[in-house]
Amino acid sequence: MSSTSRPNITAAYRLARAAYAERGVDTESAIRRALAVPISLHCWQADDVRGLEAPRAGLDSGGIMATGSYPGRARNGDEMRADLDLVLKLLPGRQRLNLHAFYAETGGRPVDRDEIAPAHFAAWLDWARARRLGLDFNPTYFAHPRAASGFTLSSADRGVRRFWIDHGRACRRIAQHFSRRLGSPCVVNHWIPDGTKDQPADRFGPRARLVESLDAILDDARVSPRHCVDAVEGKLFGLGSEDYVVGSHEFYYAYAQSRRVLPCLDLGHYHPTESVADKVSALLPFHPRLLLHTSRPVRWDSDHVVILDDAVRALFAEIARGGVLDRVFVALDFFDASINRIAAYVVGARATRQAILLGLLDPARRLRAADAGGRGHERLALLEQAKAMPWGAVWDMLCLRAGAPPAESWLDEVARYEQKVLLRRA
Ligand code: RNT
Ligand code: ZN
Numbered sequence: 001m002s003s004t005s006r007p008n009i010t011a012a013y014r015l016a017r018a019a020y021a022e023r024g025v026d027t028e029s030a031i032r033r034a035l036a037v038p039i040s041l042h043c044w045q046a047d048d049v050r051g052l053e054a055p056r057a058g059l060d061s062g063g064i065m066a067t068g069s070y071p072g073r074a075r076n077g078d079e080m081r082a083d084l085d086l087v088l089k090l091l092p093g094r095q096r097l098n099l100h101a102f103y104a105e106t107g108g109r110p111v112d113r114d115e116i117a118p119a120h121f122a123a124w125l126d127w128a129r130a131r132r133l134g135l136d137f138n139p140t141y142f143a144h145p146r147a148a149s150g151f152t153l154s155s156a157d158r159g160v161r162r163f164w165i166d167h168g169r170a171c172r173r174i175a176q177h178f179s180r181r182l183g184s185p186c187v188v189n190h191w192i193p194d195g196t197k198d199q200p201a202d203r204f205g206p207r208a209r210l211v212e213s214l215d216a217i218l219d220d221a222r223v224s225p226r227h228c229v230d231a232v233e234g235k236l237f238g239l240g241s242e243d244y245v246v247g248s249h250e251f252y253y254a255y256a257q258s259r260r261v262l263p264c265l266d267l268g269h270y271h272p273t274e275s276v277a278d279k280v281s282a283l284l285p286f287h288p289r290l291l292l293h294t295s296r297p298v299r300w301d302s303d304h305v306v307i308l309d310d311a312v313r314a315l316f317a318e319i320a321r322g323g324v325l326d327r328v329f330v331a332l333d334f335f336d337a338s339i340n341r342i343a344a345y346v347v348g349a350r351a352t353r354q355a356i357l358l359g360l361l362d363p364a365r366r367l368r369a370a371d372a373g374g375r376g377h378e379r380l381a382l383l384e385q386a387k388a389m390p391w392g393a394v395w396d397m398l399c400l401r402a403g404a405p406p407a408e409s410w411l412d413e414v415a416r417y418e419q420k421v422l423l424r425r426a
Helices: 006-022 027-036 077-089 118-130 158-182 204-218 249-259 276-283 310-321 341-360 364-372 376-388 391-402 411-420
Strands: 039-042 095-100 134-138 186-190 228-233 262-266 290-294 328-332
Touching: 006 027, 006 391, 027 341, 027 391, 039 077, 039 341, 077 118, 077 341, 077 411, 095 118, 118 134, 118 158, 134 158, 158 186, 158 204, 158 228, 186 328, 204 249, 228 249, 228 290, 249 262, 262 276, 276 310, 290 310, 290 341, 310 341, 310 364, 328 341, 341 391, 341 411, 364 376
Parallel strands: 039 095, 039 328, 095 134, 134 186, 186 228, 228 262, 262 290, 290 328
Antiparallel strands: none
């Protein structure tokens, strides 16, 4: 009998459940809670962050770029949605879909970013509603002639600024429309590529203008914070903005706190020796919630597919220990064009949910007792033992309960789809 057969998973789970119970951990509750956390699937892994506008040659992507040429890239909205349907089938638990503004579908008519409206996302909305998915949204402040200077919301050019402010405002109206239609608030994440490759003479001007532009975007009496949940995403550096990033972390933490919007923490956006896990307890006293982008930086902010690495595990362990799972929005942010893109989604989304599950399987009570009793050696031993626990059996049971394929048994379906659909796209 295969290791992924129902009786074998059930038998392995029974032993795992007992082993965890001995350590004071309730696997049943961990499974339930891990399944309930919504993970927002980024639509942009499906097409290598190209968007659905008519291609414009020679445009700067704002320093983000998918590398690789594996066959099967989705070329239009229908192909993206077909791919995402398969992805959803292979994932356990609740998901949402995270759209970027340049995935508007305008029926071949050019509609510039400052003029997009809910109608241009009707196909996405219908698709989401039929699948009972919530939608999240992102203004696309890059890959556009008006971003070519390297500055958007912080540009010294009033016309450029106006254009991007209007884009941000249009996006928030679209988000509110999604929220009303789907009955679920829409998280709108603002990330801009603004910055300079080398030392600028003026670091003050662009930041002052960014404050003004963001304020102008957020100041819209027609959009309610009940529907539109804004977040701002900083970074340390980008390709082409190595020396100076206008929207740095310090800038956005302060902006977010003073304007009551959320900071977005992307796992790829910090110095490699920094711990994003550590930032959760530093920010949550001041912010009601945080937006998280799970990603994997390999030597730099490379946006590799998320795997169950130490950074992701530490992040969700910290969140579980703090009891703040309901105060974070979880979203994926990676793009790899060098492997099967469906599998990229499945690996990254499953690894993220595995990290959530592992956080919930943490022997939190005993760890805390060891801490309080000054027994650092015991805490260390318990943390090491946690790595050796049979959590894979709990994960497989989680998959069975959710009607999703356990272990790596989803690979066959990806291979079939590649033969039948992806390879024909060439
Ligand atoms: C870029 C940011 C941002 C983008 C997406 C496409 O460094 O991480 O989140 O990846 O908006
Ligand atoms: Zn991000």
